[in-house]
Amino acid sequence: MANSLNNVYELSDTKQEQRKLNLLDILNQNQGYKKLITSDHLIWIVDICGSSIFVSQKISDMLGYKFGEMTGHEFYKFLCNEDIVKAKSRFKLCSEVFYVQSEIRLHCKDGKGLYTEMSTLAIINDTGTCIGFINIVKDMTYQKITEEELLIIKEAAEKANNGIIITDAFGAKALYINKAFTDLFGYTVESLNALGGVSLLFFNQNKATEVFNTVKKGAWKSELVLRTFSNQPVSVFLQGESLRDEYGKIIGMFGLYSDLTARRQAETALIESKRQLSDIIDFLPDATIVIDHKGKVIKWNRAAEKITGVSAKDIIGKSNYEYAIPLYGKRKPMLIDMVLNPNKELEREYPIVSKNEHTIISENFCPGLGKSGAYIRATASPLYDSRGNVIGAIESIRDATEQKQLEEQMRYLSLHDSLTGLNNRTNFEFELQRIDNSWFETISIILCDVDGLKFINDTLGHKAGDELLKETAHVLKGCFRENDFIARIGGDEFVILLTNTELSKIEKMIKRMRAGLKKHNTINMELPLSLSIGIATGKPGQDKILDLYKEADNNMYREKLQKKNSTRSSIIQTLMRTLSSRVSVK
Secondary structure (H helix, E strand, C coil), rough: CCHHHCCCCCCCHHHHHHHHHHHHHHHHHHHHHHHHHHHCCEEEECCCEEEEEEEHHHHHHHHHHHHCCCCCCCCHEEECCCHHHHHHHHHHHHHHHHHHEEEEEECCCCCCCEEEEEEEEEEEECCCEEEEEEEEEECCHHHHHHHHHHHHHHHHHHHHEEEEECCCCCCEEEECCCCHHHHHHCCCCHHHHHHHCCCHHHHHHHHHHHHHHHEEEEEEEEEEEEECCCCCEEEEEEEEEEEECCCCCCCEEEEEECCCCCCCCCCCCCCCCCCCCCHHHCCCCCCCEECCCCCCCCCCHHHHHHHHHCCCHHHHCCCCCCHHHHHEEECCCCCCHHHHEEEEEEEHHHCEEEECCEEEEEEEEEEECCCEEEEEEEEEEEEECCCCCCCEEEEEEEEEEHHHHHHHHHHHHHHEECCCCECCHHHHHHHHHHHHHCCHHHHHHHEEECCCCCHHHHHHHHHHHHHHHHHHHHHHHHHHHCCCEEEEECCEEEEEEEECCCCCHHHHHHHHHHHHHHHHHCCCCCCCCCCCEEEECCCCEEECHHHHHHHHHHHHHHHHHHHHHHHHHHHHHHHHHHHHHHHHCC
């Protein structure tokens, strides 16, 4: 089918419909999935062929569609063309590793593009097969635009040989001036503001008003004759633009001055200034910290004040890792220090999510944040002067607690059986790989098969069969140690993995399990529980785990065959007694 994941699935319409029905059954039966679907998150469920099974109201609104209008359409129809191949490969990867996270660009009904962060969880059936995906979507458009605008301003300022000024929203008060501006006009921020503000640059105040009004409406690009600190005229070419927030409100003005008199080519000292990006950084939504090359705090923005409860005036100028105390409760190097002084020990403390020549991204736990700590996603980069020398570092911090909890919930769902709460087949296979790559002296595999489950399903219904499976899980958990690995790996099949356990102890566990079954059947005579058990023990590496599994499986079926008739007869007799007692009561 053309719409299938990388064209690896070829399905008839009938089979595709059956897969959708199976997917819907699993979503309806699994409380974890139902909780996700009914949550406030932006949920998009896709079957294995890429067809949209469910698209939440919020996603429909975000993309400009009516609720239900996107259902049934191919998922890739709503992606920007450049990201379709990427999305297909991520789905394919998710079907193998069960959880991925990626940035995907969607396009709205009106043609506009949206940046999103998409967390994708594979939906697994009882046989361990991926039959669809749950996508949790997060709109990252504003953050992307903010980051891109900041990068543009920063790059322009870093490379400029011209005078740069940033003013308040009225164009009256200077907030930042670079060295090239001071060289050109002779003013610092303090002196210009003290003498009357930015309008002092103009000999003609009507011209000043004209320039400011034009910048408010769009941009000014023209030659001017302005006044220096020594009251001398200087010819410049001014490019002035307004700085706006996400709502279009003017929050400042930006001016770039080229000296037309001497065409001086002085290098900008913007990054070397203590207030190099101070006002711009304050607009960022993420907590942002800047230190110089000696580790002294030179910037602590409003978001940092809010998340830590520490004001900028109390922390700026401090060093010796004091900036770590509000986050970690003690002085210690942070990610921002890693970019200044790379250290292998620090890398072990701060797990790296992404790393390139200039930026490190890490996720870790900050015990000092909030009442019980918080998970954060931190991004750190070095700062350079115009000659390429490192003069400091910047770190932005975002609270990722909710995302972390969601990831843990999704991971739990992907590795546990929804009916019994035990580990599922996927987790069982991971555990086998872990044991095979470890230095355990012995491994024992105990396979258990519920006798007569199909007969009970056929006679009493699947609800009774499900109850029997839950009781099986309850009995097994009561007979083994808390750290023993117990999993449901098929419809009626359970497995227990034991490492470095003596055979005599295993035999006691089996006796305890059989005693537990007997006790259960004494209490629950209406629905008896019988298990066929197979055991195999060997040494990892020397005895292939797959062979041990087959040996345990053979032993289990040998026991099942030996008691097949007696078990079936016992179940039938019990059911007959139950039915008879019900008739007598009536």
